[in-house]
Amino acid sequence: MEKTLFLLPLLLAACGTPAPAPEPAPVAETRxxxxxxxxxxxxxxxxxxxxxxxxxxxxxxxxxxxxxxxxxxxxxxxxxxxxxxxxxxxxxxxxxxxxxxxxxxxxxxxxxxxxxxxxxxxxxxxxxxxRARVIAFNKEKVKPEQIHTYADLTAAKWKGKVLVRSSENVYNQSLLAAMIAHDGPEAAEAWAKGIVANMAREPKGGDTDQLLAIAEGIGDVAIANSYYIGKLMASDEPEKQKAKGMIGVLFPTMGAHGTHAxxxxxxxxxxxxxxxxxxxxxxxxxxxxxxxxxxxxxxxxxxxxxxxPAPELAAFGTFTPDSLNLEALARFNAEAVKRFDAAGWR
Ligand SMILES: [Fe+2]
Incomplete structure (x- = not known):
């Protein structure tokens, strides 16, 4: 009964003269x-x-x-x-x-x-x-005072000890591009050759793989981006715990210039x-x-x-980033790729 009464006004409205269509409400445009x-x-x-x-x-x-x-x-x-x-x-x-x-x-x-x-x-x-492209090292085997520059990694004492990923990776290309911007393509190629001569193995994997390879004893020093090390240090994953305890970080410079960032x-x-x-x-x-x-x-x-920065990064110490305008990284990218090829860095 109550229901019928309730419906009645609606039925009446439906049968009556149609009211003029209401103005459409302005639709708020989704930005x-x-x-x-x-x-x-x-x-x-x-x-x-x-x-x-x-x-x-x-x-x-x-x-x-x-x-x-x-x-x-x-x-x-x-x-x-x-x-x-x-x-x-x-x-x-x-x-x-x-x-x-x-x-x-x-x-x-x-x-x-x-x-x-x-x-x-x-x-x-x-x-x-x-992000800084830094050097991670095995704390039991390397003293951070032994390495000041990226070029120090080309010294004979690091033969068979350097871990780094492929030159197809843009982080390495940008590091070499920065070296070209500062010291010219010949010096950059000579550096790349020096690293190839000291590699612990053929380049493979990403930056984190190089860090884990330190823990496995495959090499003593690795070139890697800072956040991969920060993430490793913050990780709870069982396979990363050994590396966490073994790895130290240093900020190499490019001679008179700061750390490649x-x-x-x-x-x-x-x-x-x-x-x-x-x-x-x-x-x-x-x-x-x-x-x-x-x-x-x-x-x-x-x-x-x-x-x-995050505490895991602050623990590595502070560094001076290279002041090169990063616009140069694109300008010298093709040259960097060419020089890596010439150096035999896969
Ligand atoms: Fe990355």
């Missing part, structure tokens, strides 16, 4: 930013979620290798939905610029948060986290459909909150001055 990223870390996902909570801007991520992303951007051309390209090497960011895939931008926030050497001079890309970073895509949302995301990633999370969550060095 979004489309990211193509080579990075695959949990910390990035966390940061994108925080950004959405803070700004209401939705972040859509496509993950792929950087070569694949650059090919895709070229293929998509003007119709590309990509707003930001993010990857883990300044040389690759520079390559994206030279292939015409990025656009120049200006931001006082980014200029204030990111030291000049860690971003493109014309604003095509910006470093968001820093590289960045993970991003740039706004040439045809970005949402450039202001893209800029908002880059600015957020360079800010205090994000820089702290990059440091703690992924053991990367913050680029923003005044933000502390």
């Amino acid at each position: 979004m930013v489309n990211v193509y990223s080579h990075r695959h870390y949990d910390v990035d996902k966390q940061l994108f979620t925080q950004f959405t909570e803070k700004t209401g801007i939705q972040v859509n991520v496509i993950q792929a290798g950087d070569d694949e992303i650059m090919a895709r951007l070229e293929q998509e051309g003007e119709k590309s939905p990509c707003d930001i390209f993010i990857t883990a090497d300044a040389g690759r960011l520079g390559l994206a610029r030279s292939r015409g895939l990025l656009q120049p931008t200006k931001s006082e926030v980014l200029d204030a948060n990111i030291p000049a050497a860690l971003r493109d001079p014309e604003g095509y890309w910006f470093g968001l986290t820093m 590289n960045v993970s970073g991003g740039g706004i895509a040439k045809y970005a459909p949402n450039p202001s949302e893209a800029m908002a995301l880059l600015e957020f990633l360079s800010g205090d909150e994000a820089q702290k999370l990059f440091a703690e969550g992924n053991k990367e060095y913050p680029v923003k001055p005044g933000i502390a």
Whole structure:
């Protein structure tokens, strides 16, 4: 009974003269930013979620290798939905610029948060986290005072003791590119030859594999990126415990220059459909909150001055990064690849 009474007014309304159609409520446009990223870390996902909570801007991520992303951007051309390209090497960011895939931008926030050497001079890309290419050593067999420079690893006493990954890897290419920028291609090739002569084994695996090989006694010194060592030190995995106790870290210099450092970073895509949302995301990633999370969550060095690195990295001591503008890494990449080939570094 009650039910019938309740329905009655509705039935009457349905039979009556139709009311004029209501104005459609304005649909709140969803703001979004489309990211193509080579990075695959949990910390990035966390940061994108925080950004959405803070700004209401939705972040859509496509993950792929950087070569694949650059090919895709070229293929998509003007119709590309990509707003930001993010990857883990300044040389690759520079390559994206030279292939015409990025656009120049200006931001006082980014200029204030990111030291000049860690971003493109014309604003095509910006470093968001820093990593040093350091030397890990077996503490029982090596005294850190024995090694001051990358070149020290070419001395005869390290024959059969040096662990390092393939020259196909961009981190090594960027290290050699920095050497070319400072000392010229001949000196860089001579260094590469010296390392090849001292290798403990044919290059294989990634940076973490070189660290584990120290624990297995395959070699005594390894060239690796700092965050891999930070992550190893923070790891609970049983197979990593032995290496954790055995490994020390030193920061080699390039002669008069500091330790080779590289960045993970991003740039706004040439045809970005949402450039202001893209800029908002880059600015957020360079800010205090994000820089702290990059440091703690992924053991990367913050680029923003005044933000502390993770305790695992702080324990290695401090270092002076090479002041070379990282734009040079792309400029000398092809030469570096050529010199590695000439040196026989697979
Ligand atoms: Fe890496």
